Amino acid sequence: MYGMSIPRIVIVGGGFGGVYTARHLKPIVEKGIAEVTIINRDNYFLFTPLLHEVATGALSSHSVVEPIREILRGSNVHFVQAEVKGIDADKKLVKTSSGPIAYDYLVVSSGATTNYYGVPGAEKYSLTLKDLSDAINIRTALIKACEKAAMTTDIEERRRLLSVLIVGGGATGVELAAELIEFMRDTLCSYYHHACFDSGDMTVTLVASSPDLLPVFPQEMRAIALEELKKRGVDVRLGVNVIEVANHEVRTGKPAVIAPAAPGSPVPHITQTAVIESVILAQTIIWVAGVAATQWDIPGAERERGNRIKIDELLRVVGRPEIFALGDASGTYPMLAQVASQQAKIVARNITAVIESKPEHMKPFSFKQKGLLASLGKWYAVGSIHGVTLKGPFMWWLWRTIYLFNFHSWRKRFRIAAEWTVDLFYPRDISSM
Numbered sequence: 001m002y003g004m005s006i007p008r009i010v011i012v013g014g015g016f017g018g019v020y021t022a023r024h025l026k027p028i029v030e031k032g033i034a035e036v037t038i039i040n041r042d043n044y045f046l047f048t049p050l051l052h053e054v055a056t057g058a059l060s061s062h063s064v065v066e067p068i069r070e071i072l073r074g075s076n077v078h079f080v081q082a083e084v085k086g087i088d089a090d091k092k093l094v095k096t097s098s099g100p101i102a103y104d105y106l107v108v109s110s111g112a113t114t115n116y117y118g119v120p121g122a123e124k125y126s127l128t129l130k131d132l133s134d135a136i137n138i139r140t141a142l143i144k145a146c147e148k149a150a151m152t153t154d155i156e157e158r159r160r161l162l163s164v165l166i167v168g169g170g171a172t173g174v175e176l177a178a179e180l181i182e183f184m185r186d187t188l189c190s191y192y193h194h195a196c197f198d199s200g201d202m203t204v205t206l207v208a209s210s211p212d213l214l215p216v217f218p219q220e221m222r223a224i225a226l227e228e229l230k231k232r233g234v235d236v237r238l239g240v241n242v243i244e245v246a247n248h249e250v251r252t253g254k255p256a257v258i259a260p261a262a263p264g265s266p267v268p269h270i271t272q273t274a275v276i277e278s279v280i281l282a283q284t285i286i287w288v289a290g291v292a293a294t295q296w297d298i299p300g301a302e303r304e305r306g307n308r309i310k311i312d313e314l315l316r317v318v319g320r321p322e323i324f325a326l327g328d329a330s331g332t333y334p335m336l337a338q339v340a341s342q343q344a345k346i347v348a349r350n351i352t353a354v355i356e357s358k359p360e361h362m363k364p365f366s367f368k369q370k371g372l373l374a375s376l377g378k379w380y381a382v383g384s385i386h387g388v389t390l391k392g393p394f395m396w397w398l399w400r401t402i403y404l405f406n407f408h409s410w411r412k413r414f415r416i417a418a419e420w421t422v423d424l425f426y427p428r429d430i431s432s433m
């Protein structure tokens with residue numbers, strides 16, 4: 001074997017797609033027939049479905065992350081903590097903040113970033129919920145707003161400071177709204193009662209451009225989510241377009257319509273100017289209205305809506321058979337952790353088949369929906385399992401149990417279970433980091 005090199009598989013992204021692919025590739029690493037390197041910006045895997053619980057203090061930030069080195073311990077998979085800057089597909093190099101890394105097969109699982117859809121001021125004036133620092137920022141902003149509100153005797157100003165506006169009616173917006181209203185009215189209110197806060201001072205408004213909440217969920221789940229949020233006191237406004245965000249202010253109305261540039265003209269022209277119909281004031285604005293795939297130019301690769309990489313049924317990048325893409329970075333399937341983790345198995349299988357020169361072992365991907373779940377605050381969740389919609393405390397317990405068992409280590413599972421138990425009996429911590 002001396003002098004012979006083995007194929008190098010490089011995985012970009014250590015989230016659901018990347019980490020699960022690396023785990024499924026363990027057998028060929030152990031056989032010594034391939035070398036696997038995973039590159040991620042942070043040294044941990046982030047369990048995004050519980051981020052809203054960090055934002056509202058139900059879980060500590062350490063609980064929703066697991067070190068990638070710990071997940072891959074004993075597997076001989078290499079880990080590189082670096083920022084990926086680009087891909088030179090012709091030279092087969094990944095350009096990173098720690099220098100270039102060569103590959104023979106590349107797996108792109110770099111996820112997605114918040115999509116602001118070009119709405120002016122949205123990125124500058126709102127918080128979002130995509131990674132751990134976002135969750136910490138939301139919690140800090142809420143606690144800071146409470147401290148400011150405690151210093152004022154002006155009731156109107158206090159109410160303004162204690163107002164939160166969420167833009168986006170998908171699962172993240174809905175789960176966050178339900179948790180936030182509870183956190184603000186139960187936890188924060190109890191800590192600041194001496195400052196005359198009452199739960200009526202605290203408002204959570206959710207605006208969504210779609211006519212329904214949870215637009216990709218079954219109709220029955222949508223109706224339950226809407227009813228439950230309203231019951232909990234969230235001001236839900238549907239069919240509302242946010243056209244501009246300013247400092248503590250959101251303007252809604254009809255967006256500008258911009259036509260593509262006419263032949264011979266370099267500038268697109270505005271066929272209809274934006275019309276502001278209403279202004280909503282809020283101290284804390286959180287934008288969770290959509291995501292777009294993280295982008296680098298991969299020469300020859302085609303892109304779909306949301307900048308997602310076009311893939312074939314074997315999960316190879318169309319036009320680049322040595323590059324595989326999965327999860328939120330790739331197109332066709334819903335942007336869900338369960339899609340990314342199912343695709344990881346197929347990517348690992350197909351790369352193994354190529355390396356072992358057994359192309360007949362390659363398998364096309366087909367997504368098997370295992371169910372849909374959304375938590376709606378403490379003791380309540382709604383879910384659809386095998387087409388049956390269920391709601392209530394049992395669903396909430398099931399939702400938590402399923403997520404708990406999605407963590408890789410027992411250490412983390414015990415830690416989360418302990419934090420959830422403490423949360424049932426004691427008020428949440430409001431230390432501002």
Ligand SMILES: Cc1cc2nc3c(=O)[nH]c(=O)nc-3n(C[C@H](O)[C@H](O)[C@H](O)COP(=O)(O)OP(=O)(O)OC[C@H]3O[C@@H](n4cnc5c(N)ncnc54)[C@H](O)[C@@H]3O)c2cc1C
Pocket residue numbers: 012013014015016017018039040041042045046048049050051052082083084085109110111112129130131171172294326327328329335336337338339340
């Ligand atoms: C708040 C929230 C709640 C969610 N809840 C659910 C849920 O309940 N159920 C569900 O199924 N799905 C849920 N999702 C969606 C789910 O998180 C994604 O579909 C899933 O994470 C996609 O996996 P992925 O591997 O494609 O991307 P990710 O898991 O996002 O992983 C991408 C990784 O790539 C890294 N990366 C990106 N760019 C670079 C770079 N330039 N250099 C180095 N590293 C980079 C990132 O740091 C990240 O670690 C939720 C998402 C969010 C944001």
